[in-house]
Amino acid sequence: MGIYLMEAATKDYLWGGERLREEYHVSSEKSPLAEAWLLSCHKDGESKILLSNSAKLPLSSFLQENPKSVGDMGTEFPVFPMLIKLIDAKLPLSVQVHPDDKYAALEERSLGKTELWVVLEREEGAFLYYGFKSEYSKDEIRKAIEGHFLTEYLNKIPVEKGDVFFIPAGTVHAIGAGICIAEIQENSNLTYRVYDYGRKDKDGRERELHIEKALSVMNCKKTEIRDLTSSGPVLPENGAERLASCPYFTVERCSLKEGEIHKRVVGKESFLSAILIDGKGKIVQKTVRKRTEEEGASLEESRQEMIAEKGNSFFIPAGSGEVEFSGAGNWLFSFLEK
Incomplete structure (x- = not known):
């Protein structure tokens, strides 16, 4: 989409x-x-x-x-x-x-x-x-x-x-x-x-x-101050930090250097919110469509590219497939996850 x-x-x-x-x-x-x-x-x-x-x-x-x-998970909410x-x-x-x-x-x-x-x-x-x-x-x-x-x-x-x-x-x-x-x-x-x-x-x-x-x-009990300021583990499958996850949101952070590419698959389960919180960046989505026999029955590839500035927010609908993020900057990704 x-x-x-x-x-x-x-x-x-x-x-x-x-x-x-x-x-x-x-x-x-x-x-x-x-x-x-x-x-x-x-x-x-x-x-x-x-x-x-x-x-x-x-x-x-x-x-x-x-x-x-909004994705399959999003439709479960009122x-x-x-x-x-x-x-x-x-x-x-x-x-x-x-x-x-x-x-x-x-x-x-x-x-x-x-x-x-x-x-x-x-x-x-x-x-x-x-x-x-x-x-x-x-x-x-x-x-x-x-x-x-x-x-x-x-x-x-x-x-x-x-x-x-x-x-x-x-x-x-x-x-x-x-x-x-x-x-x-x-x-x-x-x-x-x-x-x-x-x-x-x-x-x-x-x-x-x-x-x-x-x-x-309010919770009147003592709040245990553990290492509240630490992020979660770096996920080996995509190199992002898992910051938190609950029924309403899962949040990851990804820091990229110039020349690095971060790839994510936006499946049918959830939309993806992508916010550039620092630096400059680029988002690329490539889609492949099979042409009909009347069109020649070959594969047609299209490409959407968007430049991002600090503070820009993007909505990527569920089912969008693979999306690439690049540039020297820090991204916040938010989505739904079971």
């Missing part, structure tokens, strides 16, 4: 910066430019497919017209299962938590939110919060929220470019100032804020907190 460049939906949250526009080639008139939703069917921000005739089509409309493009963002946190994000699927379905008629962060850039001294240092009661946590010292209970983790964090639903967390990340998550925009530094929105009002709901869904 081809390789499709995506156009992102964008958000101008008060904590955002300008890095996505200046370094990641995200086109938007919004400022600050906090988030770019690179792959999204969500009603709060839908990305678009750029067609060969220069037309733009919302991703949901494309999938309705081409239902097999909605498109994945949402992928770039996030530029010039200022710290709120301390927050996301519900799991069961709670979200009962209380919000939504999916929950498990997510993966890949750190793309960071300023000197940047850090994030991830889970609790010890196990606390909900009364203790409530008092910490009301007393504005909740962050003293949280694990404060310095970050480096390339670090990877898997964040199950229920984990209290916050992205700190000076961090740019790629976020691969469930298709949900459900966030419960528990602490927001007393900040006010553009209308001068403090942003809403969701303390009772947050207390209902």
Whole structure:
């Protein structure tokens, strides 16, 4: 079916910066430019497919017209299962938590939110919060929220470019100032804020907190800080790093030098999202069609080639076959896998 460049939906949250526009080639008139939703069917921000005739089509409309493009595994979900963002946190994000699927379905008629962060850039001294240092009661946590010292209970983790964090639903967390990340998550925009530094929105009002709901869904136990920032094994069959896998997404990272080629087969099981997070690259898809007897009954080969810049996002439909990636750059690949 081809390789499709995506156009992102964008958000101008008060904590955002300008890095996505200046370094990641995200086109938007919004400022600050906090988030770019690179792959999204969500009603709060839908990305678009750029067609060969220069037309733009919302991703949901494309999938309705081409239902097999999501893959056999994708059709098992009631909605498109994945949402992928770039996030530029010039200022710290709120301390927050996301519900799991069961709670979200009962209380919000939504999916929950498990997510993966890949750190793309960071300023000197940047850090994030991830889970609790010890196990606390909900009364203790409530008092910490009301007393504005909740962050003293949280694990404060310095970050480096390339670090990877898997964040199950229920984990209290916050992205700190000076961090740019790629976020691969469930298709949900459900966030419960528990602490927001007393900040006010553009209308001068403090942003809403969701303390009772947050207390209902958060994991209050001690979060074991293992080697959270390490990636998975390099897969011998394709040379990529396995970063994480769960029912909603599997994510791999591939670093290429000039002259190297990374080949992947996009089978009928799942679509492939390919995002160039650094450098420059090229994607090539070759297809072979057997001509009819009227056409000469020979084989006809066609070739599609696309040049990629840092920040470009591509949607490759299920069943596309072998795709080649080259150039000096780093790719993030996201797909569904049993």
